[in-house]
Amino acid sequence: MGLLQNFRNNINQRNQGSASVAKERLQILVAHDRMGRDQPSYLKHLEREILEVIRKYVPVDEEAISVSYEQEGQQEILELNIILPDHGSRL
Amino acid sequence: MGLLQNFRNNINQRNQGSASVAKERLQILVAHDRMGRDQPSYLKHLEREILEVIRKYVPVDEEAISVSYEQEGQQEILELNIILPDHGSRL
Structure with a gap:
């Protein structure tokens, strides 16, 4: 699965580069192929709601x-990078 | 930004391969670097809640x-691929 492999390779590279300051991290990518629809984007709303979910x-x-938010033609990509606090997990 | 570029390249490749059956799609990747915590994962819960948000x-x-869910060492990756119905957006 190419997408997954690219994603993992990239994260591994990042981790190696910052091994001395290891932090718990959460990375979220959302890609929307809108296929020519002329409708308002809801990705910005998704961003806020996904963050609310994570805060649970x-x-x-x-x-x-x-x-990071990028739009190129009919494709939108939202990227969230979150550094989690030490011992922050509630579960 | 390497991660974003990889993501976009991969999606573009996919789109070219399926141009004859163009569909609106949403792809979501969540990567969690847990940095050695011995705690239960919450990615499966996130999966359900993110889908609920999208359904809004x-x-x-x-x-x-x-x-797709994969775990490798301290890293977990959750991937959601969603084919959206035609004319399905409510906004």
Whole structure:
């Protein structure tokens, strides 16, 4: 599965680069192929709601979230990178 | 941004391969680097809740969802691929 492999390879590379400051991290990518629809995007709403869901499980500081949003033609990609606090998991 | 580029390249490749059956799609990847925590995973819970969030915006058939979950060492990756119904967006 190419997408998954690319994703894992990239994360592994990142981890190797920052091994000395190992942090628990959560990365979320959402890609929407809209196929020519001329309708408003809901990805920005998804972003907020996905963060709310994650906060049910782990505390997330606002400053620990980096968000990237890109649109290219009919494709939108939302990327969330979250550094989780130490010992933050509630489960 | 390597991760984003890999993601986009891969999606573009997929799109080219299936251009004759163009469908609106949503792809979601969640990667969790747990950094050695010996705690239960909450990714399976996230999966269910993220799908609930998405259903607020677009109708999603159960059979249109494919889920992949992989765990390798301290890293978990959840992948959701959703084929959206034609004219399904509510916004």
